[in-house]
Amino acid sequence: MRTKKRHQNSIQVLFFLLLSVLVLTYSCKKMDYIDVAKVNITERFFELPKNADPILKRIVEDLKQKNSLHPFVEQFVKNEGLPVWKYAKITIKRNHTYNVINTEGTDTLVSVPIVPDGDAYVKDVLKVKINTEVLYKLFMGEQYASNGFDKDPNRTAPNAEDIVKQIMAFEKEMYYSSDSTVIYHIKDNRLFDNWPADTTKPQDFYISLKFTPDICSLSIIYISGWTIGGYVEGGCPPGSNTGDPGCGNWVPIYSTIIFYSSCYEDDGSGGGWSTTIPDSPESPGGGEGTTTPDSTTNPPNTLPGECGEDRNWVVYVIDTNTGEWKNPCTQEEPPIEWPDEPGEYNLNNPCDVIDSLMTTNNYPLYYSTLRDSVSANYEKGYLFWNPFSNSTNYIEVNGEADSLSINMYPATAIDGAVHNHNNDPRRLSIFSFDDFYSLYDWFISGKIKDTKTFTFGMVSDSTAYTMMITDSTGFVNFGNKYLNDEKGVQLFKSVFYIAFGITPNNLASENEKRFLKALQIFNPGISFFKANNTLTNFERVKLNPDGDTVPYPCN
Secondary structure, eight states: HHHHHHHHHHHHHHHHEEEEEHHHHHHHHHHHHHHHHHHHHHHHHHHHOOOOOOOHHHHHHHHHHHHSSSSHHHHHHTOEEEEOOGGEEEEEEEEOGGGGGGSSSSSSEEEEEEOOOTTSSSSSEEEEEEEEEEEEEEEEEEGGGGOOOOOOOOOOSSSSHHHHHHHHHHHHHHTTOSSEEEEEOOOOOTTTOOTTTOOOSSEEEEEEEEOOTTTTEEEEEEEEEEEEESSSTTOOOOOOOOOOOTTTEEEEEEEEEEEEEEEEOOOSSSSBBSHHHHHHTTTTOOOOOOOOOOOSSSSOOOOOOOOTTTTSSSEEEEEETTOOOTTTTTOOOOOOOOSEEEEEESOOHHHHHHHHTSSSSHHHHHHHHHHHTSSSSSSSSESSGGGGGOOOOOOEEEEEEOOOOOOOOOSBSEEEEEEEESOOOTOOSOOOHHHHHHHHHHHHTTBBSSSOOOOEEEEEOOOOEEHHHHHHHHHHHHHHHSSSHHHHHHHHEEEEISSSSSTTTOHHHHHHHHHHHHHHHHSSSEEEEOTTSSSEEEEEEOOOOOSSSEHHHHO
16 A cells, blocks of 8 residues: 555656646746847837938837837837838927937927737827927827817927827828828817818818828818719619619719818927837827817727727728728728618618618708797798708798698608697697698698608707608508598597697696607507607607606617
8 A cells, every 4th residue: 555655756746847847838928928029029129210310210219229228119119019110200399400319499390100919000109309408299099179179370299280280290101101082080170270161070070182292182072972983874773772773882082172271380499208119008108288088078089999980080992893982991882871862771770771861961950940939929831852962942931820730731742741739828848640641641732742741840949859751551541540631630529639648738748758659559550750859860759658758669
């Protein structure tokens, strides 16, 4: 037994010795790998192109010395990216002789694009000032707004738009030099103030960008909308999508306004310069006194994301294979805000139809204008055509003074209608029986062009609603029973006003619930949408079992 135990102990000792050797070997290999990775990152950070300008060599030597004393490269690359020295821009201030970079009174200013490792967009701009010493200032793309929107031509530091334009210019030169034009979706309307004076500047918009031969000189044209281009004979079949047989691609409609803009050249007199590069993502990088922008501001300063698509300026270029405008990284088309064709949304989804209408210029304006008109002593309404193409083809209708009625019977088929209930104490905060009757009358008389996209709205001083016919058969059956003869009309009126108690004396929220209860019981084939207080969004709603108004998403 003792011999066997000693044998077992020997085996255990041998096993642990082997295990220790393996662990030590693996640890050494892992350490070697990490060291190699660090060396590779450092080498890439300081890698200059052949025949690099002596100014760039001086910057790199300065950074190497500082990195050897206080290593920062690995953390900087992790947080921000790698400098692309090849595309650095060099300017000499107050003296245009390259060989006097150390002369007092002369500043050499350098702008270097910073690109996340493995990505293809510019995240930051590193500014370098060389005089008797080398100073640095980092402008982080996601914190562009922290630089403010000061338009003073004598400003001593770049503002938010200056940083955005320089990032755009770098990207055009670095990634899209073969594209004569690129398009940017601008999602922060504080940028680019040269919007046409006779047009309300939207929350987001598109610009086309051309790069002129001069260093960082941009030619910018505003895009007023999008349309379908490249039609084949017969055009786009109804209900089809862009790219389908018979359809063309979305193409921009260029405005006549062109302006030229050069990237701001920091004269070096602003504050915020440091002898080292900030290596923390919390560094504001925009000069002394700047702070990280409030994430609750509208719009927020979002991080770039893998493809830069979460930025407030998103690039699109022509796909040479399909002729479509696409984001070169995600391959997605622009989120076009001016749909021209029904194919831009799902015809069978009423929520999509409403959402698409709310992105147009005129549809929300009908509602806001009618809200502003409720103090008049008459009702007002609009009949309109082609709302998805931003058409201004509409007719304004005014009712008689001191009357709760308005004659909106159209001469031709329409795409939609909306009216208000003014502030007369007798008016309802919800659709009336007469509104129901008008909708049925238009339907059976052929005055509705397409029930899938037709909307009928009403606005009061505190409410706004829209109805859509989502079940034509159900709507016809309901109308034939309750709106087609005197007996049915009287029955529905009594139920509507008496049984359900929809009256001017109720709170708007109470009338809303009672109206939804009527829809629930009569089931007229209607989808009912409620607007928010600012009239910027509609949501389909219904009554839940507890008698409360709740969202009713479209499938």
